[in-house]
Amino acid sequence: MQNINDVILKSGLFTEAQLKRANSEQLKTGVSLTEVILNLGYISKDALFIGISRQLGLKYLRFNDFPKALPKFNYPAIQFMKQYNLVPIGKEGEKYMIAMSDPTDTYAKEALNHFLNSDFTVYLSSPEDIREAISQYFENSSDSSNLMDGLHEDEAEIIDDGSEEYVHQLRDVSHEAPIIKLINMFIIKAIELLASDIHVETGNKQLTVRYRIDGILIEAETYPKKLQAAIISRLKIMSKMNIAERRLPQDGRIKLRVSGREIDLRVSTLPTLYGESVALRVLDRGTTSICMEDMGLNMNVLDQIKKLINMPNGIFLVTGPTGSGKTSTLYAALNKINSKDIKIITIEDPVEYAIEGLNQIQVKPKIGLTFATGLRHIVRQDPDVIMVGEIRDKETADIAIHAALTGHLVFSTLHTNDAPGAVSRLLNMGIESFLLSSALIGVLAQRLVRVICPSCITHYYPPKEILDKLIQDNEPFAAFKGAGCDACKHTGYGGRMGIFELMVVNEDIKTLITNKASTDELRSRAELSGMVSLRTDALSKVTEGFTTIEEVMRVTKEEDNDDVLL
DSSP, rough: OOOOHHHHHHHHHHHHHHHHHHHHHHHHHOOOOOHHHHHSSSSHHHHHHHHHHHHHHBOOOGGGOSSSSSSOOOOOOOOHHHHTTTEEEEEEEEEEEEEEETOOOHHHHHHHEEEESOOOOEEOOHHHHHHHHHHIIGGGGOOOHHHTSSOOHHHOOOOOOOSSSHHHHHHHHTTSSHHHHHHHHHHHHHHHTTTTTEEEEEEESSEEEEETTTTTEEEEEEEEEEGHHHHHHHHHHHHHHHHOOOSSSEEEEEEEETTTTTEEEEEEEETTTEEEEEEEEEEEGGGGGOGGGGTTTTTHHHHHHHHHHTSEEEEEEEEOOOTSSHHHHEEEEHHHHHOOSSSSSEEEOOSSSTTTEEEEEOBGGTTTTTTHHHHHHHHHGGOOOEESSSSHHHHHHHHHHHHHHHHHHEEEOOOSSSTTHHHHHHHHHHHOOOHHHEEEEEEEEEEEEEOOTTTEEEEEEHHHHOOOOOOSOOOOOOEEEEOOOOOTSSSEEEEEEEEEEEEEEEEHHHHHTTTOHHHEEEEEEHHHHHOHHHHHHHHHHHHHHHSSEEEEEEEESSSGGGOOOO
16 A cells, blocks of 8 residues: 555655655655655645545545544554544544544554544544644643642642752652643643743742744743642653752753654753743654755855865854754855764753764763863864864864864854844954954855745735835835635744854955954955945845835844845
């Protein structure tokens, strides 16, 4: 019997190159082929599943086509439904109706047949819509209010008297089933919504959980103050932290498997006025692209970066604020040059994704393994390429510069607003200008902008007052935005892409660096040499229908209006 890959191949919706790329990504991530194709942006969800439905002769159902509620009968386990992306959606007489994202999965169908002890009709639906249905049918009934009812008042509220008994009470309550379910629920929900971060914040009267989705924080849940100690303690136990220590910040890590995907949560606690707050960074390899062609780079910049990362030596920097995708860009660059004939060593904090063929080191400051000490020893290991997670101080910068000058290709990140600003930052750290000009080969500044939802994209004419803030030649032109639909949870956006500014260090730039020229002088010379600013790159993505003017203003608001022309 044909499998889903064969069906997609016969659909004629994709080129051979696109399918080869999708199959390669599937092998790396373990995510279903349909989800990989959608993540790569080759086609809309509806177009993909309509094409599959025609090949299989099955009816395609969207989430809106599902019934609002299900009749009562014996359902499969939620974990089974999530693992195989299927959900019962009702009965026709004595025959069950089952929505599946992969109707060619014979094992899942045989298991269902055995469980239901009955025939069933299969309908085609997307994994996203099936997950939404599972959540609505089977998980909303176990929401936080019901879970909190499972906690007795005297179990939930514990008075902190600083004693050893208090710590024991915390540990006991954090192992209560309702607390475990509560935390599992908001973590799984965050992962399914593709949140990059989960913020558990303590207030005067309540505990608030917020998700960062596509760079924007949204409030997800609020809990009574009485649950604060139990929730925070449970998260600390899961992260292997010391629950008795509440005065100092702590760091930890949680490893999970959700719907067959390996998920890492990087956890940080911080003591605040009303108790500890917790931030969890979601590291999901299945949703992260490590291919340069998928990052949103225009072809000219992509070609220049490929030349830079294939140079025999020098230092290449990626700059931008926290959460702008710098590490993902470095992974993509390393993945591009990774081969059996070169040795690549990285030192990171933390190692976010393991890549075959790389020697990756985790920073451990408690035992003295910092970026600087690790980098000093890496150089003695005869590497061809070195990646330093971040240049934070003069010592690390010095070693990285000297490594670049002694025949190594060095990649690293730096926190600056733009590409020319990286030079000033390193000079301010105390790096000699003549050394920097000899070692630096290029700087890539980047941000992430939200992408317009392809299911509800529409064009409109932006008002003149908005154009006046962005461009000089503000003649009316058609821009794009998302109207809001079920697919994007009525936000108008779905996913993010990069905007970039690449400064290639040519002879003119080298001379300016040696002479300690200002950032403005470096920018002017770089733009004369062909550098496209962040805002100009962002505006080009507006005219191409990828993002909105509002996103450009939000992400590039620090730039001057005078620099921009459309």
